[in-house]
Amino acid sequence: SPSCVPVAALATCWASDEFAGFGSYSNFQVGLEEAHTDIQVMREGMPERGVWLAGEHTAPFVALGTSTGAWWSGEA
Numbered sequence: 001s002p003s004c005v006p007v008a009a010l011a012t013c014w015a016s017d018e019f020a021g022f023g024s025y026s027n028f029q030v031g032l033e034e035a036h037t038d039i040q041v042m043r044e045g046m047p048e049r050g051v052w053l054a055g056e057h058t059a060p061f062v063a064l065g066t067s068t069g070a071w072w073s074g075e076a
Contacts, residue, residue, distance in 0.1 A: 027065065036061070043076070 015023035028035045039061075045052035054076070059069025 039064075043073070 012020075014020040017023075039058060042053050042058045054070070054073040056063070056065050056067070056069040056073070058073040058076075059066070060072065063069030063072055
């Protein structure tokens with residue numbers, strides 16, 4: 001529709017953003033035995049405070065650290 005024209009666009013440059021870890025992605029420390037528990041906590045977020053998390057760090061193990069994982073977590 002011609003009435004649906006963007007008025008602005010915002011693009012992040014997370015690869016140079018110090019608060020985004022300069023383009024980092026999640027990883028687990030060597031020897032971690034119960035990472036699934038940490039991931040589950042992040043997936044649940046804090047709904048009582050209106051905080052929900054999404055991203056490759058909350059994806060199922062098969063997709064951790066991938067754009068697919070980010071997509072799946074966003075859909076969830």
